[in-house]
Amino acid sequence: MLSSRLVRVGACLAKELYRGKFVSMFRSGYIQRPHYKHLHNLQSSTRVCPDTIIQRYRYLSTTPTTNASEEGSEEKEMISVTFVDKDGEENHIKVPIGMSMLEAAHQNDIELEGACEGSLACSTCHVIVMDMEYYNKLEEPADEENDMLDLAFGLTETSRLGCQVIAKPELDGIRLAIPAATRNFAVDGYVPKPH
Amino acid sequence: MNFRKMAIFQAREWLRRSFSTVYSHPFCVCIVGSGPAGFYTAEKILKRHQGAQVDIIDRLPTPFGLVRSGVAPDHPETKIVINQFSRVAHHDRCSFFGNVTLGSSISLSELRYLYHVVVLAYGAESDRSLGIPGENLTGIHSAREFVWWYNGHPDCKNLDPDLKSTDTAVILGQGNVALDAARILLRPTKELATTDIAEHALAALEKSTIRKVYLVGRRGPAQSACTAKELREVLGISHVDVHIQASDLHKTMADEEEMKNNRIQRRVYELLSKATTITPSNAGSGQRELHFVFFRKPDCFLESDDKSGCVSGINFEKTVLKSVGPGRQIAVGTGQFEDLRCGMVLKSIGYKSVPVHGLPFDHQKGVVLNIRGRVLSDASGDPTLYEEGLYVCGWLKRGPTGIIATNLYCAEETVASISEDLEQGVFTTSSSLPKPGTEGLLQLLYNRNVRVVPFIGWENIDSEEKKLGSLRNKPREKLTTWDELLEATLK
Ligand SMILES: Cc1cc2nc3c(=O)[nH]c(=O)nc-3n(C[C@H](O)[C@H](O)[C@H](O)COP(=O)(O)OP(=O)(O)OC[C@H]3O[C@@H](n4cnc5c(N)ncnc54)[C@H](O)[C@@H]3O)c2cc1C
Numbered sequence A: 001m002l003s004s005r006l007v008r009v010g011a012c013l014a015k016e017l018y019r020g021k022f023v024s025m026f027r028s029g030y031i032q033r034p035h036y037k038h039l040h041n042l043q044s045s046t047r048v049c050p051d052t053i054i055q056r057y058r059y060l061s062t063t064p065t066t067n068a069s070e071e072g073s074e075e076k077e078m079i080s081v082t083f084v085d086k087d088g089e090e091n092h093i094k095v096p097i098g099m100s101m102l103e104a105a106h107q108n109d110i111e112l113e114g115a116c117e118g119s120l121a122c123s124t125c126h127v128i129v130m131d132m133e134y135y136n137k138l139e140e141p142a143d144e145e146n147d148m149l150d151l152a153f154g155l156t157e158t159s160r161l162g163c164q165v166i167a168k169p170e171l172d173g174i175r176l177a178i179p180a181a182t183r184n185f186a187v188d189g190y191v192p193k194p195h
Numbered sequence B: 001m002n003f004r005k006m007a008i009f010q011a012r013e014w015l016r017r018s019f020s021t022v023y024s025h026p027f028c029v030c031i032v033g034s035g036p037a038g039f040y041t042a043e044k045i046l047k048r049h050q051g052a053q054v055d056i057i058d059r060l061p062t063p064f065g066l067v068r069s070g071v072a073p074d075h076p077e078t079k080i081v082i083n084q085f086s087r088v089a090h091h092d093r094c095s096f097f098g099n100v101t102l103g104s105s106i107s108l109s110e111l112r113y114l115y116h117v118v119v120l121a122y123g124a125e126s127d128r129s130l131g132i133p134g135e136n137l138t139g140i141h142s143a144r145e146f147v148w149w150y151n152g153h154p155d156c157k158n159l160d161p162d163l164k165s166t167d168t169a170v171i172l173g174q175g176n177v178a179l180d181a182a183r184i185l186l187r188p189t190k191e192l193a194t195t196d197i198a199e200h201a202l203a204a205l206e207k208s209t210i211r212k213v214y215l216v217g218r219r220g221p222a223q224s225a226c227t228a229k230e231l232r233e234v235l236g237i238s239h240v241d242v243h244i245q246a247s248d249l250h251k252t253m254a255d256e257e258e259m260k261n262n263r264i265q266r267r268v269y270e271l272l273s274k275a276t277t278i279t280p281s282n283a284g285s286g287q288r289e290l291h292f293v294f295f296r297k298p299d300c301f302l303e304s305d306d307k308s309g310c311v312s313g314i315n316f317e318k319t320v321l322k323s324v325g326p327g328r329q330i331a332v333g334t335g336q337f338e339d340l341r342c343g344m345v346l347k348s349i350g351y352k353s354v355p356v357h358g359l360p361f362d363h364q365k366g367v368v369l370n371i372r373g374r375v376l377s378d379a380s381g382d383p384t385l386y387e388e389g390l391y392v393c394g395w396l397k398r399g400p401t402g403i404i405a406t407n408l409y410c411a412e413e414t415v416a417s418i419s420e421d422l423e424q425g426v427f428t429t430s431s432s433l434p435k436p437g438t439e440g441l442l443q444l445l446y447n448r449n450v451r452v453v454p455f456i457g458w459e460n461i462d463s464e465e466k467k468l469g470s471l472r473n474k475p476r477e478k479l480t481t482w483d484e485l486l487e488a489t490l491k
């Protein structure tokens, strides 16, 4: 018992030891590892989708823009999406039809939280559709999405959950803002002044 | 020299060398509490400060705070955030040390000596009290204990609430915790059987005789503290008739005003009114009942005549709402009273944080005195009176409200304060000097015979629980005693 504990503490220390070295060696030019690289792999298996938005668009196949995929071998239908981050910086990405904006953001290392990984149990992937015109091209949010939007920080009239916005041809060119953290979070689902 | 001493010696050597490089020594941060506030803080510090080493301590051998011991067993999707927290724990510059209690394993002043920055994120592990006669009668529990019990927290395994001597339970409060508790009491146990609910709770619920649950609020349906998702869920439990008095749904001008600015309240009110119009099915025996009771504040608990020391009901005072400023109404008593008979009471009126020695604490609000996460030495709010290197986040900082994501923004604010202080050299004297950090912590805990549980120890518990769960068609079977938990860490 005692000896196994010693080994454990020892192992901990050994881990720390390695870190001490790591920190001192790399401090000057530490390259940040992408945080969410592997997240998207979980998406499709864990998504519990009470409404049918996803199913509905996953199999849609009209052709807006057809971009050659990076490998150049297959032709994949992609739409252009722009994410505008908290600091106003723009990220232009191509998103395959059928993919959620949450998945797309994570595949492109765009910082969009996704605490429940797209299972409609949180509001952290909240995005604001920047043009009303595009917002209107989306299906109405289901009750379940609205329940989560209730709790989103900095809710606006064109707010949606990134996991529920699925790429479809009509959305080519959509711009999505990632809301800046609001200062007033002392209450559940702080909502700014109504519009 | 034994292995451990050697390891310490080598660690010291590495640290010494890293201090002597042209780069500054590691920025040593200790976070107390591994709930959402702790993990979000860790994630943000690691990202912002490439030279930071972040240690997270928790009094339990298991991490994740209320995500494990609060979030309801039938809400597995909510717990998925554990994946994200686990990635943080695996970060090269992050360590988790479980089974380490601030206040008994180590004091606050010791931690502050060992680290440049200490962030307190140890939540709220006590309860608000009503302060009315009879509160200590048998059969009255705080919702916190009840929740810990069904979620297998090792401190409440033995709570053993009596669910077999009565058909009526009253839950005081109408927040989401109250709704969770009501759902667990009313939901068919076969639906709970495939969740990660603690086995002892499932067994007790299977034998429960409770058929009626009253959710009692001191204000009206326009002021309910719950949110739409939880309400929708409790209204939709199979084989449960929902009772709401239509007269309670009458909206005043002040209610309208309040709801106009609050989407949550508006949607909750709508759901409640819809539920009122659906007439109960009046199905015979076996049907369970959920009653929403508004405008009642508890005045005293009634003691049973035949079972001395046990609760047999609650005396309520009827209330009306009184405006106290724009969009805010409080409940005031009318002097009219009525009794409600019950054999079990859950007080779900809010959690409360507990102070540790040496911590400036606002006993009234039950939070640590702070401005944007910086701990204040006293209540005067004078910013020169900050406690150097001491910060707070989560329920301990804001009080016991908010969902998991709220702690993300809360952590953002606290970490911004830390970064500002670093940049402005607020704690130049101490931060320019190396601190013992992890090594010092482990040394001290070792000297005190504290059995530290590293993240791998939790991962052993995790696999054991999943293994046990798979035998019962559950996602996991929680280990619910300290002994079992500590034992499993070594596997
Ligand atoms: C019953 C219940 C259900 C909830 N359900 C949901 C939900 O479904 N969805 C949602 O979004 N939010 C939910 N919440 C809210 C959410 O859980 C909280 O917002 C969040 O957990 C608060 O985070 P925290 O880190 O401040 O505290 P906690 O999660 O409580 O974490 C505190 C940690 O500190 C540790 N600790 C305590 N004392 C010490 C000490 N002295 N030394 C060392 N460690 C210590 C504890 O063991 C714990 O791990 C729920 C809350 C409750 C009470």
Ligand SMILES: NC(=O)c1ccc[n+]([C@@H]2O[C@H](COP(=O)([O-])OP(=O)(O)OC[C@H]3O[C@@H](n4cnc5c(N)ncnc54)[C@H](OP(=O)(O)O)[C@@H]3O)[C@@H](O)[C@H]2O)c1
Pocket: A188, B128, B129, B130, B172, B173, B174, B175, B176, B177, B178, B180, B217, B218, B219, B223, B224, B225, B226, B227, B230, B297, B298, B348, B349, B350, B351, B400, B401, B402, B403
């Ligand atoms: N699924 C989820 O998202 C989920 C689940 C559980 C918890 N949570 C969150 O966790 C937080 C804590 O939940 P909670 O339910 O403990 O707290 P809460 O939402 O603050 O609700 C507390 C309830 O107790 C009542 N109350 C307080 N003091 C009282 C008194 N002296 N007498 C009578 N009634 C009193 C309040 O009524 P008044 O309004 O009149 O004060 C309110 O109804 C909340 O933010 C909640 O949203 C979320």
